[in-house]
Amino acid sequence: MFQLREKGQLVEHGMMDMSDVNVNVKEKMVLEDKPFKVGLSENVDYADGVSFPTVEELDLTVEQKQNLSSFLHSPMNRRRQKKHGQEIPKRRWPDLIITGAKKCGTTALKIFMNYHPTFQDKPGERHFFNRAPNWKKGYSWYLSEMPLTYDDEVCYEKTPDYFDRPFVPERMKELPNSDKVKFIHVLCDPVRRSFSHFLHMFTVQEHGEWATGGFEFLSKNFGDMPKEQAFGETIEMAFKNLLNGKELMTLSDDEIRSAVREYFTKWDLKPGDPNRVFPLRIPDAILTGSLYSVHISTYLHYFTQDRMLYLDATELIENPGKSLRRVAQFMNVPATIDENNFYFDEQKGYYCMTPPVESGRASFCLGSEKGRSKDKVLPDELKNRIRRFYKPFLEDLTNKYSGDNYDHWDW
Numbered sequence: 001m002f003q004l005r006e007k008g009q010l011v012e013h014g015m016m017d018m019s020d021v022n023v024n025v026k027e028k029m030v031l032e033d034k035p036f037k038v039g040l041s042e043n044v045d046y047a048d049g050v051s052f053p054t055v056e057e058l059d060l061t062v063e064q065k066q067n068l069s070s071f072l073h074s075p076m077n078r079r080r081q082k083k084h085g086q087e088i089p090k091r092r093w094p095d096l097i098i099t100g101a102k103k104c105g106t107t108a109l110k111i112f113m114n115y116h117p118t119f120q121d122k123p124g125e126r127h128f129f130n131r132a133p134n135w136k137k138g139y140s141w142y143l144s145e146m147p148l149t150y151d152d153e154v155c156y157e158k159t160p161d162y163f164d165r166p167f168v169p170e171r172m173k174e175l176p177n178s179d180k181v182k183f184i185h186v187l188c189d190p191v192r193r194s195f196s197h198f199l200h201m202f203t204v205q206e207h208g209e210w211a212t213g214g215f216e217f218l219s220k221n222f223g224d225m226p227k228e229q230a231f232g233e234t235i236e237m238a239f240k241n242l243l244n245g246k247e248l249m250t251l252s253d254d255e256i257r258s259a260v261r262e263y264f265t266k267w268d269l270k271p272g273d274p275n276r277v278f279p280l281r282i283p284d285a286i287l288t289g290s291l292y293s294v295h296i297s298t299y300l301h302y303f304t305q306d307r308m309l310y311l312d313a314t315e316l317i318e319n320p321g322k323s324l325r326r327v328a329q330f331m332n333v334p335a336t337i338d339e340n341n342f343y344f345d346e347q348k349g350y351y352c353m354t355p356p357v358e359s360g361r362a363s364f365c366l367g368s369e370k371g372r373s374k375d376k377v378l379p380d381e382l383k384n385r386i387r388r389f390y391k392p393f394l395e396d397l398t399n400k401y402s403g404d405n406y407d408h409w410d411w
């Protein structure tokens, strides 16, 4: 066990010790394929044909209606209330947290899930365990940020920055329902993820206490370069930091593993020590964010395998209905959304959704801010270098943690 000093205090910390987690590889969740129904493979709009109850039609007292007035303002919520009779929805700790990985399609997953009548969250991301200003507000603030839910629903949130923050699972362990909470980690081709993360950091300027300065760093150093070249240079800087200046191609798998372990061990130094690294800073975070096995080992230090779903983003992109069935099975709820709720949008190159009729909602596709990396091409040499770096960690992911094969990750 390594130790982290935070604000002068010693905090036990499993993040850097990648060898102390000894778990069984995840058991396979076998799902039969379902054929797509041709009739639904197009944009259909049911929104107009569905009616919603009025507040008067609900089986609640006047006082209850008053207390829930802003909740019942939404027609969807009135439908939920009607279905639940006299039960009053409450706030509770999340049953499920989607941790990331950042840029692996977590937004698409969340939006698809929100058309499933059982899954309830709020728009946006909570950023409780990772951002200092929110963390300081305490667990009661976090609870107040949860949606109102009925007993048979799943309360969840997704914040993709939870995945690679070394201190996050440790904080999650303090949740009052930490013996039950489940996690989905969406995992995608690490090269594609890193590039998408890079493009995201180049586009989105963060403000506030949590901002890591990635945008400023990238624009200052690479502002006038083509993005593919700028990515290559950023990656080389990160390699230097992670491998302590050694040339990647001369290292064995185990040497790469131990260089990375050593890199994370620098977290063990006192804040303010010039040798202390902060693995969340650009350029390093572009690489470290895709070290899936490292981050999963941290989660498994605090939580058991039966609480983890490792969702391959390739399936989410190519067959989102199957992924939604997988999520439903993981959470023991009906598979209300399946292969028949999606159609392929030629222009976007992604599946878009035709929600279940009873949702009374229109078909939709994700907005144009998603899909930045899709049509870009990286030089093979750069891709191969990055693949070389990730190879031992992907092997660990398969052999030690998820049990899934990732040979198809060849973006």
Ligand SMILES: Nc1ncnc2c1ncn2[C@@H]1O[C@H](COP(=O)(O)OS(=O)(=O)O)[C@@H](OP(=O)(O)O)[C@H]1O
Residues within 6 Å of the ligand: 101, 102, 103, 104, 105, 106, 107, 108, 160, 195, 196, 197, 199, 200, 316, 317, 350, 351, 352, 366, 369, 370, 371, 372, 373, 374
């Ligand atoms: N159905 C569908 N529609 C649009 N986009 C899709 C979809 N499925 C997966 N993706 C991929 O999701 C990438 C963004 O990932 P995230 O939503 O996890 O990003 S974020 O961390 O929340 O910022 C985004 O990456 P970029 O192409 O780099 O923007 C997409 O490749």
